Amino acid sequence: MKDRFNYVVDKAREGLGLSEEEALFLLKNVALESEEFKILIDAADAVSKKGFNNFGEIHGQVGINNGPCSKNCKFCFFAEVNHDGSSTYQLTDKEIIDQTQVLKDMGVGSISLMSTADMKFEEYLRIGQLVRTEVEDALLFGNWGDLELKEAVALKEAGFTFYYHALRLREGIDTEITRRKRIETMKNVTKVGMLLGSCLEPIGPEHTYEEIVDTLGVMKDLDVRFMATMKRIATPNSCYTQVGEISNEEFAKLTAVTRLYFGKQLLTMAAHEPTELCLCAGANFLITEVGTNPRDDKEQTELGRGLSYKQCEAMLNAAGYQNYKGDFLTRYNEMQ
Numbered sequence: 001m002k003d004r005f006n007y008v009v010d011k012a013r014e015g016l017g018l019s020e021e022e023a024l025f026l027l028k029n030v031a032l033e034s035e036e037f038k039i040l041i042d043a044a045d046a047v048s049k050k051g052f053n054n055f056g057e058i059h060g061q062v063g064i065n066n067g068p069c070s071k072n073c074k075f076c077f078f079a080e081v082n083h084d085g086s087s088t089y090q091l092t093d094k095e096i097i098d099q100t101q102v103l104k105d106m107g108v109g110s111i112s113l114m115s116t117a118d119m120k121f122e123e124y125l126r127i128g129q130l131v132r133t134e135v136e137d138a139l140l141f142g143n144w145g146d147l148e149l150k151e152a153v154a155l156k157e158a159g160f161t162f163y164y165h166a167l168r169l170r171e172g173i174d175t176e177i178t179r180r181k182r183i184e185t186m187k188n189v190t191k192v193g194m195l196l197g198s199c200l201e202p203i204g205p206e207h208t209y210e211e212i213v214d215t216l217g218v219m220k221d222l223d224v225r226f227m228a229t230m231k232r233i234a235t236p237n238s239c240y241t242q243v244g245e246i247s248n249e250e251f252a253k254l255t256a257v258t259r260l261y262f263g264k265q266l267l268t269m270a271a272h273e274p275t276e277l278c279l280c281a282g283a284n285f286l287i288t289e290v291g292t293n294p295r296d297d298k299e300q301t302e303l304g305r306g307l308s309y310k311q312c313e314a315m316l317n318a319a320g321y322q323n324y325k326g327d328f329l330t331r332y333n334e335m336q
């Protein structure tokens with residue numbers, strides 16, 4: 001085990017990525033709080049510090065509406081099965097523009113406009129076009145539902161630079177969306193020239209390492225450039241409240257293995273919600289969030305789980321990253 005561990009970690013340190021079998025080996029054989037655990041975390045940290053030139057990044061997100069959403073992802077606070085519909089909510093156009101402008105003025109890298117998948121596409125597109133008109137030079141990260149090719153084209157033409165989409169763990173079992181549909185959307189995003197952001201999510205104690213590696217394998221092949229890990233939050237009164245959450249150490253281990261598995265393919269690496277340990281395990285991308293949040297039962301996540309820009313910056317600095325404040329697209333072009 002020791003020789004194999006040393007071989008895999010030495011290979012990973014080069015930033016060349018890992019095979020699925022090597023990622024599975026690390027997940028299965030590295031015990032939390034062991035000597036190997038510390039070596040694994042340090043290796044992922046070193047790959048990110050070198051690959052990202054010691055810079056961390058702060059991006060922003062505006063959650064523009066909440067549930068109930070018919071896609072019924074059991075882990076999501078907005079799903080019909082978890083949401084009683086008593087507090088259905090959508091920000092006004094003015095609120096969305098104002099929030100986006102505030103984030104832009106703070107200097108965030110991009111602004112994610114997040115809605116439930118049940119919002120009409122035309123409405124989501126209209127909001128995106130409005131924000132692009134009203135908030136000069138804002139780089140937009142789309143986060144809606146599954147996209148037909150013509151919808152991906154429309155978002156690209158509206159000025160979206162990035163799109164977030166994930167093949168979730170137990171997609172089609174814990175959600176009412178097929179794996180095929182999710183994968184098709186991710187392909188459509190890159191086909192039209194948007195940059196694809198994704199995430200290993202929502203990780204809970206019930207997921208096996210085999211299914212985690214299977215999901216990572218699909219996403220690596222889809223040219224994901226902005227990757228993340230997200231642990232499932234046991235929001236009150238949801239299908240998964242009783243199942244609980246993974247520990248911070250397990251979350252850091254999964255973040256480190258994900259970081260090493262993707263290697264130089266990544267332009268950033270995030271962990272939601274970030275912990276100090278994850279920021280020492282390869283994560284360098286933080287999000288300051290306002291508005292609605294599927295991991296939060298507060299209507300304004302800035303009053304709940306959402307982090308402020310200052311908190312994000314302090315976390316990056318504490319983990320040894322400088323907060324990047326230059327031109328983000330130039331940075332990504334130089335890193336390709």
Ligand code: SF4
Nearest residue numbers: 069071073076116117
């Ligand atoms: S995760 Fe997205 S698609 Fe699933 S229920 Fe929540 S809002 Fe709907």
